[in-house]
Amino acid sequence: MSALQCKPSQLLQLAKATIIQPMLPHFHKGQAGRILIIGGSEDYTGAPFFLGHALMQMGCDLTHVVCDAVAGSTLKTYSPDLMIHPYLVSSASERVKGFKGVPKTDSEADLVVFLDDSPSDVKAFIDSHVTLRINSVVSRSINVTVVGPGLGRDPLVLYTAQKTLALILLSGNPVIIDADGLYLVSLKPSILTDALNSEQSNSQVVLTPNIMEFQRLCKAVNVSVDLEKLSSKDPEARDTYTTELATLASNRLHNVSLLVKGYHDIVVNGKTSMVLDHSKSVIPSLRRCGGQGDTLTGILATAMAWAANYQKGRLWDIYEHSHVVEGLIGRKKLTKDEGIILSCYLATLILRKSSSQAYAEKKRSMLASDVGKFIGSSYEDLVGE
Template identity: 35%
Template sequence: MASLASLSRKDLLAKVHQFVPPMLDTFHKGQLGRIAVIGGSEDYTGAPYFSAMASAKLGADMSHVICEPGASAVIKTYSPNLMVHPYMRQTKHLNSTDTKDSVASNVTAMLPRVHVLVIGPGLGRDEAMQDTCTAVLKAAREKGLPVVLDADGLLLAQNRPELVTGWREVVLTPNVVEFGRLCKAKGVTVEGGEEGVRARVEELARAYGGVTIIAKGSKDYVSNGDLTLISDGEGGRKRSGGQGDTLTGTIGTLLGWRKAYLDKLWEHDGTLSAEDLLALCAFGGSAITRECSRLAFEQKGRSLQAGDLTEHVHQAFLNVVGEPSSKL
């Protein structure tokens, strides 16, 4: 099979299409993706909602949000379709019976119920929130769960690199500023033009032992240090905050479908490897999100906000990936 790196954007998206589950009446609830977004602090309630709703709109069977109690009450008003769990605690909200271990255990107890974790949307930098996610990452690594890290979740990779180094089931999704911080933390200093960006992504991925990194920008560079893909589909021209949350939720669902493909929940040729599938999930998430942004900008123009992408997730998926046949 040709290396993914040699394929065109069209052919890469055709590969993504290969592991999209058909809609079969033999499937039962939960088989096509149980995704949990961990974040949502007192100050940030939109980000985990955008991520979890993107996951749901793309087609995950079950989308969870694990967040602070104050955020939970708010997020529940946004949509009754999400399952919202108020298990996280900021330092100032710890009560006399809470310990770091007890809070973390409430979250890690949910891990057997999910296929994929997205950590970071709306998380904030509070020490207790970061410590809880540290414990969750350790438990997820032991269980072999794929994890997407974004926003303040990337501080875990920056400040506690041992949590993710060498863990090839991790996807980091930094923007330009976050990417610079990660490079600085790892001593990556490659500079110079487009090839310079590509070289920095590849070197950073290798410095983290083969994690997959999506360096977001005018083009998205997807690399694990060995394989690099460039996602350059047209996007919107409004750079409102929060659009990256659609990306994390989209990748989460694609990773859930990856598991379904590897578990052979439907009949297929099985030619895609687990490693290639991981790269395709990152590339496909980028392509769908860029198309979401393009569609939303076409409709909203300068007024575009992150929430405008949510209603375009399904159409963006149809435009760039497409539905498989259900007649198997």
């Protein structure tokens, strides 16, 4: 039996007995998560902040943010809890004035050409002044990387993200791709497929598209979308159709996992899928303010860091509750894919509960920053200490 066949109440029990990392007296800083965010630009500083704060509030120990120089100074004033590395250089920077061949328009075709075949002076500059600095952060025992929130769509930044993503995928560590990271993958899906086809890579990749990003992604991998069916008012019909599309898209992207956000979030992983309907346990929030997706990605990143530690089995006795696990799935240990699906289940449940609690207090004035404040209490209500 697979974790996918468990009832919702059993899934929480399964998560507690497996991927939820205990807090033990002998642990040292970093063991509950060392997460890297690549995102934050002149235009968007909220996204990496919501994400970074959410993952720390979920229990991660250390968060590094690699962002644009301008975003860096702003982010440092928001929060001393995040480690900010303002290494990304955009084409607006004085440092790259005079570089030829950097697209100056929003044309996606020009951007793809630039990503495929960047001029040699651009390549040399990024390699020696930017990628090298980012690699020094990547090499600090990072256990999950999130690429995209607030990254923006500047050609030099996307080129740098492309190079960094390829490196991280080869390292075998879990990666979440969100927001502008999804835009990058939609422009050039081979970024993912090339790296994941390589024998060196066994990275677990989760894409977290909102409905617009999902449509863009489907188009990029030649999955045709019937918009009427995708936005059907009948939840069951919509869930079935979204699952069908997401499965096709996942298959064309080397079976990466997709967490498609919407009225019900849907997780798909190769051939398996699950509709994450929390409506029976959580009163839904009716607020759709920006930043809730970033908050969800943060919670998910920490859950995935713990799931990766669970798979390695070195930090705590992962078989302590194996009788519970065996009773639920007939085996003592989850597979890697089950760990990812369970992480998505847990993250969406905690996000929905946090939004619900924030909404109960603030109603129409609820903001993403209010949601973040309820992550701790939601976690405690659902999981315990």
